[in-house]
Amino acid sequence: MQIPHAISVDSIRSTLATQILGRRIELFEQLPSTNLEATTLGESGVEHGTVVIADRQTAGRGRLGRTWFSPGVTNVYCSLVLRASLPSNRLSDWLSWLPLITALAAAEAIESVTSASISLKWPNDLLLSDRKVGGILCENVQASPSGPFQIVGIGINVNTKPEDFPEELRASATSLWNQTHAVVDRNRLIAQLLLELEHCVEELTEHGPQQLALAYQRRCSTLGRKVQASLADGSELTGCAESISQDGSLLVSTVPGSGPNRTVELRAADIIHLRS
């Protein structure tokens, strides 16, 4: 295997074609978590579109309080500070679609830079051959001296070799290298990721989620599947994932035998794709 390229701001800028995202890029060799650093920067008033990247995280954060495996030199760990500017009656839909469109943008970026085919597990897991290759953690910071802002955190397993994953992740996680056997230049991938995300955020802000929802649904391998959902209150349900609602929730029709037959709207849940 070739040695992965080091990340550098100059290399990212050499292919970066964005107008706004990445006007300021902060690159660190190591951080506890890029989301945490981006939050600190957001509170200090940094501009919309500021990007924080680390080569390694010592306390990478995943959804639902999990940790995110974040070894050095091989992967992408990146967080953006966004300051939504739209009327309050559109903010709630904007916030609920943000994680989904970020996953969509990351999938598009990976596919334009590699030969991998990415599908999405609702709400925002990036899957490659049914195994997780990336994840998104969005956080909404309301109470800040600089005004409210959003953190969009993106982690992609890029050049990690299968044997370098911890034992407990080997069956469920993968990397781009693991499937394509080609070393990916993370600088190029980050530049493309920022471009795709800029397009998606602009579309969501200017025109709402309609077109993005269609693109998301085409990529979402959860739809039509039998799923098991773990809900925030600790309960579980099994059913068929039918569709995505207007606010990005997942509509699941529960299977007779696992309780009364009904359609449940999930706003946040951990989903497992079951074999039909």
Ligand code: BTN
């Ligand atoms: C998930 O659980 O699927 C979400 C994982 C998000 C990980 C990324 S890595 C960059 C950013 N910083 C963090 O601490 N987490 C996110």
